[in-house]
Amino acid sequence: MFAVADxxxxxxxxxxxxxxxxxxxxxxxxxxxxxxxxxxxxLFVLFLSLDKxxxxxxxxxxxxxxxxxxxxxxxxxxxxxxxxxxxxxxxRDVHGDVISIKTHLPxxxxxxxxxxxxxxSTDMPHHEKRPGQxxxxxxxxxxxKSGPIIDPNFMYAVLPMQKMQFKVRNxxxxx
Amino acid sequence: MYSDPSHxxxxxxxxxxxTSYAAGVQPTVLFNLHNDKLVVESxxxxxxxxxxxxxxxxxESSKIPIDGVVKDTTGEKGIGCVLVDLINSRFPxxxxxxxxxxxxxxxxxx
Numbered sequence: 001m002f003a004v005a006d007x008x009x010x011x012x013x014x015x016x017x018x019x020x021x022x023x024x025x026x027x028x029x030x031x032x033x034x035x036x037x038x039x040x041x042x043l044f045v046l047f048l049s050l051d052k053x054x055x056x057x058x059x060x061x062x063x064x065x066x067x068x069x070x071x072x073x074x075x076x077x078x079x080x081x082x083x084x085x086x087x088x089x090x091x092r093d094v095h096g097d098v099i100s101i102k103t104h105l106p107x108x109x110x111x112x113x114x115x116x117x118x119x120x121s122t123d124m125p126h127h128e129k130r131p132g133q134x135x136x137x138x139x140x141x142x143x144x145k146s147g148p149i150i151d152p153n154f155m156y157a158v159l160p161m162q163k164m165q166f167k168v169r170n171x172x173x174x175x
Numbered sequence: 176m177y178s179d180p181s182h183x184x185x186x187x188x189x190x191x192x193x194t195s196y197a198a199g200v201q202p203t204v205l206f207n208l209h210n211d212k213l214v215v216e217s218x219x220x221x222x223x224x225x226x227x228x229x230x231x232x233x234x235e236s237s238k239i240p241i242d243g244v245v246k247d248t249t250g251e252k253g254i255g256c257v258l259v260d261l262i263n264s265r266f267p268x269x270x271x272x273x274x275x276x277x278x279x280x281x282x283x284x285x
Contacts, residue, residue, distance in 0.1 A: 004183055005213070010230070013221030030231055042194075042222065044187075044215040058213075061184055062206050069185075073192045078203040084210070160185070 002027055004054070005046035011037025059083050065090070067103040071114065071140050072156045099140060114140035187215060194219040 001008050002021050009018040016037060017030035037043045050058060062081050067090035070079060080089040086106065093100045097117070103110045117139045124133045142149040154160035188204065196202040196219055205216040222230075 001183070001187075010222070012219075012226075013223070015222045015224075015227050017227070028231060030227075040218060040221075042217050042219050046213040046215070048211045048213055055211075058184075059208065062208055065184070065206075069188070073188070075194075075196055075202045076188070076192045076204055077201050079188075080203070080205040082205070082207045082209075084208060 001044075001046060004048055004050055004058070006049040007047040009033060009045040009047075010043070011035075011045070012042040063088065066154075066160070067092075067101040067110075067112065068154065069160060070101060071099060072138060112142060113144065114142050116140050191215075191217050191219065196220060 002019075006022055007018060007020045010016070011033075014036075016033040016035060018033055019028075019030055020026040023029075023031075048055065048058075062083050063086065065079065065081055065088075067079075070076060070090055070092040073092075077093075078089065078091045081087070088106070089104045091102050091104075093102070094116075097115055099114045099116055101112045101114070103112075119137045119139075120134065121137065122132070122134050124130055124135050126133055140153075142151065142153065150165070152163040152165040155162055155164045184206070191204050192202075194217070200218055203218050205214075207214040207216065
């Protein structure tokens, strides 16, 4: 966080403190704050120290946060953004093996649907963070009323990494 | 680290996904950017005393500890940079080559 902010305040569960990297050892020695945060919320308040380019990048990134980011997160189901008054939100609903991602932008709501397919592997290479050599892979195939949507989509390791596209054989599509 | 703001946002999001939420609560995150202030709000259960201890010893890291443990990380990034912060001058980095353990290389920050 200190790459983008000089000062970070944290309000959580009655613990209210800040780090100020402009102070000696300020990144690790917190200052206790007198003020309290809102109940039942955890707040991180970042006082940004970005240059103009960095700030614009941050604005753009927050405005463009893809609803699909919620596809493979384990717990977070809703994500709202307010960038200097421009509000948008994304939410995720699951019905069986279908995931709906709704993106609410100023003046419009976009819904995308995905079929979720899960695969378990038990013969992965040994790794200390992978007990039992087991792992699970999920693939979410986008579709609409007319059928599958054949587009490049992000590959995720929980969060988006890079775009890739499945090739679909013509014979499969056309029977 | 995190010089790319988008990376920082995604890392924070992943950390918030790793924290605990009360039953019946729809886990929600809000990013509120107003001028030079970015407020990140979540409805997670909140910090314990152990979490506060952990974040104070990993001041640089955006990894949010759960029950005092930073879980599911690819490296406890905070530690190295806190040390750099403490020394705040030139520091050597010693790396041993994997296959020929007799070869040791040293880099000095300049």
